[in-house]
Structures are given as C-alpha cells and as structure tokens.
Amino acid sequence: MAVSIALAGNPNSGKTTMFNVLTGSSQYVGNRPGVTVEGKVGQMRNYPDVNVVDLPGIYSLSPYTMEEVVTRNYLIDEHPDAIINLVDASNIERNLYLTTQLCEVGFPVVIALNMMDVAEKNGDTIHIDKLSQMLGCDVIPTSALKEKGLDELCEAAVHAAKKGQAVFGGCRFSPRIETALSQIEALISDTAEKLHMRWFVVKVFERDQRVMESLNLPEDRQKKIDKIITKCEQEFDDESDSIIINERYEYITALVKQCVIRHELGTTVSDKVDDVMTNRYLALPLFIVIMCGVYYISIQTVGGWAAGWMEQLIAAACTAVRALLEQASAADWMTGLVVDGLISGVGAVLSFVPQLLVLFLFLALLEDCGYMARIAFIMDQVFRRFGLSGKSFIPLLVASGCGVPGIMSCRTIESEKDRKITIMVTTFVPCGAKLPLIALIAGSLFGNSAWIAISVYFVGVLMVFLSGLILKKSRALSSDPAPFVMEMPSYHIPSAKNVARHVWDDIRAFVIKAGTIIFLACGIIWFLSNFAWNLRMTDASHSILADIGGLLAPLFRPLGFGQWQPAVATLTGIAAKENIVSSLNVLYGWEGTENISSVFTPLSGYAFLMFNMLCSPCVAAIGAIRREMGSLRWTLFALGYQTGLAYVVTFILYQTGIFIQTGQFQITTAVAVLLAAGALYLIFRRAPQPKTV
Numbered sequence: 001m002a003v004s005i006a007l008a009g010n011p012n013s014g015k016t017t018m019f020n021v022l023t024g025s026s027q028y029v030g031n032r033p034g035v036t037v038e039g040k041v042g043q044m045r046n047y048p049d050v051n052v053v054d055l056p057g058i059y060s061l062s063p064y065t066m067e068e069v070v071t072r073n074y075l076i077d078e079h080p081d082a083i084i085n086l087v088d089a090s091n092i093e094r095n096l097y098l099t100t101q102l103c104e105v106g107f108p109v110v111i112a113l114n115m116m117d118v119a120e121k122n123g124d125t126i127h128i129d130k131l132s133q134m135l136g137c138d139v140i141p142t143s144a145l146k147e148k149g150l151d152e153l154c155e156a157a158v159h160a161a162k163k164g165q166a167v168f169g170g171c172r173f174s175p176r177i178e179t180a181l182s183q184i185e186a187l188i189s190d191t192a193e194k195l196h197m198r199w200f201v202v203k204v205f206e207r208d209q210r211v212m213e214s215l216n217l218p219e220d221r222q223k224k225i226d227k228i229i230t231k232c233e234q235e236f237d238d239e240s241d242s243i244i245i246n247e248r249y250e251y252i253t254a255l256v257k258q259c260v261i262r263h264e265l266g267t268t269v270s271d272k273v274d275d276v277m278t279n280r281y282l283a284l285p286l287f288i289v290i291m292c293g294v295y296y297i298s299i300q301t302v303g304g305w306a307a308g309w310m311e312q313l314i315a316a317a318c319t320a321v322r323a324l325l326e327q328a329s330a331a332d333w334m335t336g337l338v339v340d341g342l343i344s345g346v347g348a349v350l351s352f353v354p355q356l357l358v359l360f361l362f363l364a365l366l367e368d369c370g371y372m373a374r375i376a377f378i379m380d381q382v383f384r385r386f387g388l389s390g391k392s393f394i395p396l397l398v399a400s401g402c403g404v405p406g407i408m409s410c411r412t413i414e415s416e417k418d419r420k421i422t423i424m425v426t427t428f429v430p431c432g433a434k435l436p437l438i439a440l441i442a443g444s445l446f447g448n449s450a451w452i453a454i455s456v457y458f459v460g461v462l463m464v465f466l467s468g469l470i471l472k473k474s475r476a477l478s479s480d481p482a483p484f485v486m487e488m489p490s491y492h493i494p495s496a497k498n499v500a501r502h503v504w505d506d507i508r509a510f511v512i513k514a515g516t517i518i519f520l521a522c523g524i525i526w527f528l529s530n531f532a533w534n535l536r537m538t539d540a541s542h543s544i545l546a547d548i549g550g551l552l553a554p555l556f557r558p559l560g561f562g563q564w565q566p567a568v569a570t571l572t573g574i575a576a577k578e579n580i581v582s583s584l585n586v587l588y589g590w591e592g593t594e595n596i597s598s599v600f601t602p603l604s605g606y607a608f609l610m611f612n613m614l615c616s617p618c619v620a621a622i623g624a625i626r627r628e629m630g631s632l633r634w635t636l637f638a639l640g641y642q643t644g645l646a647y648v649v650t651f652i653l654y655q656t657g658i659f660i661q662t663g664q665f666q667i668t669t670a671v672a673v674l675l676a677a678g679a680l681y682l683i684f685r686r687a688p689q690p691k692t693v
Helices: 015-023 066-078 089-105 116-121 128-135 150-163 175-188 194-205 209-215 219-236 240-259 269-277 283-300 302-327 332-350 353-368 371-385 390-399 403-412 416-428 432-445 450-472 496-530 544-559 564-572 579-588 602-614 619-629 632-662 667-684
Strands: 003-009 040-043 050-054 082-088 109-114 139-141
Touching: 003 015, 003 066, 003 089, 003 150, 015 040, 015 050, 015 082, 015 150, 066 089, 082 089, 082 150, 089 109, 089 116, 089 194, 089 240, 109 128, 109 150, 128 139, 128 240, 139 150, 175 194, 175 219, 175 240, 194 209, 194 219, 194 240, 219 240, 269 283, 269 371, 283 302, 283 353, 283 371, 283 432, 283 450, 302 332, 302 353, 302 432, 332 496, 332 579, 353 371, 353 432, 353 496, 371 390, 371 450, 390 403, 390 416, 390 450, 403 416, 403 619, 416 450, 416 619, 416 632, 432 450, 432 496, 432 579, 432 602, 450 602, 450 632, 450 667, 496 544, 496 564, 496 579, 544 564, 544 602, 544 632, 564 579, 564 602, 602 632, 619 632, 632 667
Parallel strands: 003 050, 003 082, 082 109, 109 139
Antiparallel strands: 040 050
C-alpha cells in the first residue's frame, strides 16, 4: 500500500511551494490565506510509493475556519503515516504553535524548517539539534524556493512514516493542568481512540464542541469532566481554551529562548515600501493606478498589438483552409462547418490569448512579490463599510483569473452569511474568460480603448459593494462582518519559475477550453444556425437557432440588443463565457471582428458587454456555487440575483444613454427611473433590527 504523508503548516510558510517541488506538481502559489482550500495529492519525487497530501494553510487545529476543519478531519479520520510540518524559520514562534498541536495528534512528525535562507539573511541562528531534541522529532533546515534540503526532508519523512513511531506528545503543561488532563483521560480512555488520546484529552479540556459530540459521553461523565475543567478555570481565573493557549506560548517562549539567537533588525526595505503602499491616503489611489496600467498594457499596447497579429493569422488560416476544401470539391456544408464554424469560432477566442498572457503575467508578478497581500489588508477597511469581511477580497482577487477557484476560496470566510454573500458577488469581477468579449467590444467599437476594460472592472467591483449593502439588509443574510486577520509577507523579487508556472497553467486551461467546450459549441451553433427544423440547409434567418433566439430576443430589446443573434450568443455563454465571441463570429459569418460595428452601436455594444459581465456565470462556476452553497435553493437564489441585477443595471444604463442621445422621455425611460429608485431604496434602507427574546 502507498505511504501517505500530510503536509501541514501556516499560511505564507511556503507550503504550496514545498508541495510543488516535492511532487513536481503545479499547484498555484500565493501570498494570502485560502490559496489551498482543499487537500491536494501528489507523488513524492524519487519515491513512487509515497503520496504527499497538501493540506490547507492553518494557524491551529481549532475548528474556527473551514481550512482548520478540513485539516483536522483529514488527520483524525484518514490517518496519514506521517506529517511534514512546515515551519517558517524567520517567524518561528508563531509557527511552533501549530507544531505543538500536531505533535499531540499521535503521528510521526518531521519538521521542515523552511525559509532558512531568510532567517540566516536576517542574522538569526537556530540550533537545529537542540530544537530537534526538545521537540522529540527530526528537524530539517530547508528552502523550498531555492530547493535546498529537500532530499534530506524526503528521506526523513519516508523513514518516519515507515517506522511509525509517534513523537512524545507535544508540549507539557504546568503540573496543575497535567493533573486535570490525566483525570479527563481516565474518563474518556474507553471512548477516545488511543492513537489520538493526548489530542482528545486537550480538546475536551478546551471544551471543543465537535470533539465532545464525537465522543458521545454519558451524562454523568460529562458532569465530572465539566467539574474538573471549571475548577481549573476558577484557579487560573480564565477560560479553559485561553489557559491552554497561554500554556502553549509559555512553552514555545522557553523553547525559542534556548534554541534561537535573534539578530535585531532595524527598518527594512519592505517596511519603507509599505510606508507608501499601505498609506491610508495613497494605498487605494496607487492600487487603482496599478490596475489601470495593467489593463492598459494588456488591452491597448503589447497585448493589443499581438492580438491583431493573431487575428490576421487566423483569418489567413480560414482563407487557406477554405481554398483547400474547395479544391478538394468538399461539400458546402463541410466547408461551412470547418471554416465558418470551427476555425473561425475557435480562432476568434484564441486571437485574444496574447492579451490574456500579458494580463496573467502582470497579476502573477503582483501576487508573487507580495503586493496583493497588502491589497487584501487595505481593502478590509473598505469592505467593512459595505457590510463585508476583508476576506471577501481574496475570492474577488482569485476570480480575476477564474471564477471557480474564486468561489471555492470563499471557504476562508468564517461567517456563513458573509460567505454566501461573497459567493453571490464573486463572479461580478471579470475573469480571464470574459476578456475576449471585453477586448472585442473595446477594439471594434471604442478604438481599442483600455478604458472600456478598466470601466468594466470597476463596475464589477462597484456591484460587489452595492450588493453587499443590499444583501446585508435582508433578514436572511444580516450579520456583523467577520474579523480579518492575515500575515503580510516581506516584499521580494518574484520567482521566475513560480510566475511562469502560474501564467502557463492559466493559459493552458484557456486553450484547452477553447479546444474542447468551445470547439464543440461552435460546431453545434453552426449546425443550428444553418439548418431548419426539417434538417435542410437554409440561411441563418430561417434556422433552428433563429427560432430559438426569436423567443429570447424581445427580453433583451430594452437592453439594446434585441436581435436573435446576440440573444443566442448570451445563452451560449452559460457553457463558457468565451463562447459569446465565437458564437457571434459563427452566427454573423465573420472571419475577424471588424464587422461588429454593423451590429452594435457603442451604447448597445457596451450594454451587451455589461449584461454578460454581470449575469449568471458559466456552468463550471454554477457547479462551484452549488457545492459551496450546499443548497439548491440558495444556488437558484444566487443565479437569480446575479441575472436580475445584470438586467436591471443594463436596462438603466441603456435607457439612460438613449435619453441623453435623443432627449425623448419614453415609457422605458420611466421604467428605468423606477428601477433606479427601487435600487436606491434597497441600498439606503435601514437594516433589520435583531429579534429580541
């Protein structure tokens, strides 16, 4: 049977980087909590019979967050053969808090003292042998980023797993607490699993509700245990869980005092940069300037130039393949399917790969250097004003790449109500799949202006804020925002390897989707738009798709795009948002995007863009919403809210634009005014008062 080794550690300790180098995997590396939401498995290099399980980054085994629940459930229920505990050598006190808990669980533990290069650069000295002796387990100095000490770590972890000898059981508390723990152990010894006995005893003393429920003790024993704990609380004049926390830190302080020699540092370069980047007045304007610059370069300069070249290449490919098929006397339907359906449709999406490449590169650089962690911290103050937790920014940041991991990272939010709200608003931030449509509208109707992309991005963020105000004032979702605590890593030069891996993963996922879902969708759309219900070829206006689109078109007429083709393109976006661009190409028979101005005006084109940015996300994201909500009713509510908001916002936008252009006040203008008034009421109404008992 394969050996299973769990990889556990604090956020920002380099855990995911370590997992990547240990397994040759390509999990995303980030500087914020919640990057690893679920355990991921990879095969340890040079050990084909050893699996490494990457657990979420946590600070303790107390079930306060979803990551902590995932980690402790895995350790207690799945029984790994050993644990590699990643400890940040440059911040050893905080990291050892988790170590003392892992040593109590009952498995062999090997400590990877990571970031030793950083600790040495800071002038710190760590006595490895003494630390190992006091903790009772192997301590291996490593640097995951520079891939140092990894062979020794693998060898020690595999040896510990196969030997199967657990550490001595974590830190020892004061005699009075140890006496109480011994008394509790005697009361649960026949119920708790012997392997985890020390962990169960400590958790019972802490009054851990989940553990107490799992033990299902008789009422008389529960009363005896409660009496033991209450007596300790009275003697220490503190709650039981706080007593254990203080005892752990006293033990860690004594341990570090004997094993670590600190070199006092003055103000670092990272601190000086933070004086500017996190300044209360400059932080947000700087963030806006940086994001505007990123989209400007991605859309209007480097990315735009490369996209134009790609578009010409695909148009040439269409011409060449058409000539080749005509020369081979291929049937008209075959030529149409291959050239107008598949190559033109998929090519319309692939032509935006250069812009995506530039965008993903900049986002990866900002992430890897440590800047994005600062933005999460800064945005906490802003989000709280709109009824959301600062942790809500993390899913929005992840969703700028893809909505699915963005929705999944909502698990880092402790409050269930805050989590539901964040899930509902996460996809308002434009993801990479929406960039082709943004670039299409900006390039064809607005002279390739970067301001279109920037405006869409900030409208998405504005909808997040306004939705927070609206949803927080509903009785079902009303609550106080959860606290946001995170560690900000030092600024550092981005790792070329990590950045390249991140960009490659995102681009590869985009291209694979183009070669599968979009390829299939283009073929189906071409068929439905070129065949009638009697399965005979016809022009698009009499096709199956025209009839279907004709039923939907009236719904979108007040939004500015009442033809059946845009209605159908919007519908196909449910499969994948990239489908919208490819669908327009297939339905209108373009071999490029230069003809879009014959379909949309700048106003209607922007309205079409805005609706598709805010409405229901793709099928993959809908599936993620269903999993995270855990309820079909809440999933339907989320999709209804997203689509309803998109319709109202686009309706007001288009009708206001028409009124400004023509000066005519029509019935639809009056409806837009009423919708705007209703939206303002929902935003500014008073929050419901809590029920009194």
